[in-house]
Amino acid sequence: MRLKALIFAFILIAILSPNSYAQLLPERPLEGRMVFEEKGCVNCHSIDGSGGQIGPDLGAYSFSGTGFDLVSRMWNHSPKMLSKMGQMNIKRAEFTPEDFQNLQTFLYFLRYLGKSGSVAKGREIFTQKKCILCHVIGKEDASKVRLDKIKVYASPLFLAQSMWNHAIQMHRRLKSLHVTPPTFTGNEFADLSIYIRAVSTLGEREERYMYPGSPREGEELFKSKQCYFCHVEKKIGPDLRTYNMNKSVTEIAGMMWNHAEKMEEMTEKFKIPWPTFKGDEMANLISYLYFMNPPKISGSKEEGRRLFQEKGCIKCHYPDNPYKAPPIAEKKPFHSENAFFAALWNHAPRMEEILYSRGEGLPQLSASGVKSLYLYLNPKANK
Ligand code: HEC
Ligand code: HEC
Ligand code: HEC
Ligand code: HEC
Numbered sequence: 001m002r003l004k005a006l007i008f009a010f011i012l013i014a015i016l017s018p019n020s021y022a023q024l025l026p027e028r029p030l031e032g033r034m035v036f037e038e039k040g041c042v043n044c045h046s047i048d049g050s051g052g053q054i055g056p057d058l059g060a061y062s063f064s065g066t067g068f069d070l071v072s073r074m075w076n077h078s079p080k081m082l083s084k085m086g087q088m089n090i091k092r093a094e095f096t097p098e099d100f101q102n103l104q105t106f107l108y109f110l111r112y113l114g115k116s117g118s119v120a121k122g123r124e125i126f127t128q129k130k131c132i133l134c135h136v137i138g139k140e141d142a143s144k145v146r147l148d149k150i151k152v153y154a155s156p157l158f159l160a161q162s163m164w165n166h167a168i169q170m171h172r173r174l175k176s177l178h179v180t181p182p183t184f185t186g187n188e189f190a191d192l193s194i195y196i197r198a199v200s201t202l203g204e205r206e207e208r209y210m211y212p213g214s215p216r217e218g219e220e221l222f223k224s225k226q227c228y229f230c231h232v233e234k235k236i237g238p239d240l241r242t243y244n245m246n247k248s249v250t251e252i253a254g255m256m257w258n259h260a261e262k263m264e265e266m267t268e269k270f271k272i273p274w275p276t277f278k279g280d281e282m283a284n285l286i287s288y289l290y291f292m293n294p295p296k297i298s299g300s301k302e303e304g305r306r307l308f309q310e311k312g313c314i315k316c317h318y319p320d321n322p323y324k325a326p327p328i329a330e331k332k333p334f335h336s337e338n339a340f341f342a343a344l345w346n347h348a349p350r351m352e353e354i355l356y357s358r359g360e361g362l363p364q365l366s367a368s369g370v371k372s373l374y375l376y377l378n379p380k381a382n383k
Pocket of ligand 3: 225227229236237263267270272
């Protein structure tokens, strides 16, 4: 339930955030939640527990693929979905190419949002990672830095951001105490931030929800904060495009934090100022890192030609067929992958109808099969 409220808050903020003109990266990754609701998916599918229970939960850890994966999974379940829809009297919604794009981005982004933290674990971490040496929460202690202030931001990212901004001071203090800097894995930032909120004595009114980040704005920051300089131009740090960044926002923040000490050394060496972040900048940057290296699906035209025969597409798509299926030779190419997904998905019911009347079922399609068919039907598509 909490997650649902969060997603709702994300969408509101996402809708209100300004546009940019970049092409490839999504501007508002959560827009697809609307598709999920408007097309009735939510009647049968839940997202992390909230929603219908007839189909499987499509939440954070269920989908991390491409549009090809999504179409393949929807396609293969189409007969069962269709029959359930018949029973429930729900109409199967048509998709536009944009709908597919938005839905795919939304489902993919759920993993990024991750899970909420645990107060009990956060309490443990606060002691275990030695934060307690230098910090207090909810009370006065002149010898320590109070952390209540960051409570107003109900988000692990703001915790990571304020720690990052103070990394140099923290590292210096740690050195003087001969303590090794703490590292973060998994959901630990989320645990800590929820613990800080729970024990802080600041009033509730000021709470602000986390903003999911704009990958497009993050791309700008990647350049302006010198990440590009060290990671791409000069190759001082590893090539992040070879990393698997399909992790939650807190895990990615952990990766950055864990390399802060080494990075500090390098910034001194190359005389670059320590990059700091304000407002939503870290959210934007991390959402960019998440989308920077999208998963890839392989496929080929040759395989597509073979599948077009083997999966029986040719049994309808031949010249002068009685079904009015466009013959392959006369087909115009699709403008985009999403246009292909929409055309394929929208024609499944008609195709099923004809196939059932012949006593046949819908052929199963793998993600790479969908990709191969796309390449075959679009001789000009590259990749
Ligand atoms: C009337 C109920 C119903 C509706 C509406 C519905 N689905 Fe499904 N969906 C199902 C059922 C049932 C399954 C599981 C079928 C099976 O097990 O073969 C399923 C399976 C899936 C799967 C495969 C999950 C997996 O684990 O591989 C995906 C993806 C999916 N649906 C997406 C969608 C999307 C997107 C929408 C909205 C356009 C939608 N569904 C609408 C009932 C529904
Ligand atoms: C060895 C001492 C030390 C330890 C251990 C330490 N910090 Fe800090 N921390 C500091 C110092 C010094 C500052 C900078 C305070 C300033 O600039 O006002 C700081 C600043 C911060 C800030 C920014 C506060 C703000 O108001 O913006 C956060 C958040 C923070 N630390 C969290 C943590 C967490 C979480 C841990 C445990 C994982 C931790 N710190 C461990 C010394 C430490
Ligand atoms: C001064 C050079 C420098 C700058 C600037 C820099 N990095 Fe790095 N980065 C490094 C180095 C060096 C490593 C490898 C650290 C190590 O091996 O511990 C690294 C590692 C990383 C890693 C991977 C950590 C891991 O788990 O392997 C991430 C993620 C990362 N940097 C993100 C960023 C982002 C985002 C920015 C921009 C805010 C940035 N870096 C700016 C030098 C830099
Ligand atoms: C049982 C007959 C039948 C089979 C088998 C069939 N199709 Fe179709 N297909 C049609 C019909 C009929 C249309 C016309 C659109 C409609 O009525 O929905 C169509 C339309 C399409 C379109 C949309 C064309 C456009 O320009 O919008 C695509 C793409 C497509 N089919 C791909 C395939 C692929 C790939 C296969 C094999 C996996 C396949 N079809 C198998 C009957 C079939």
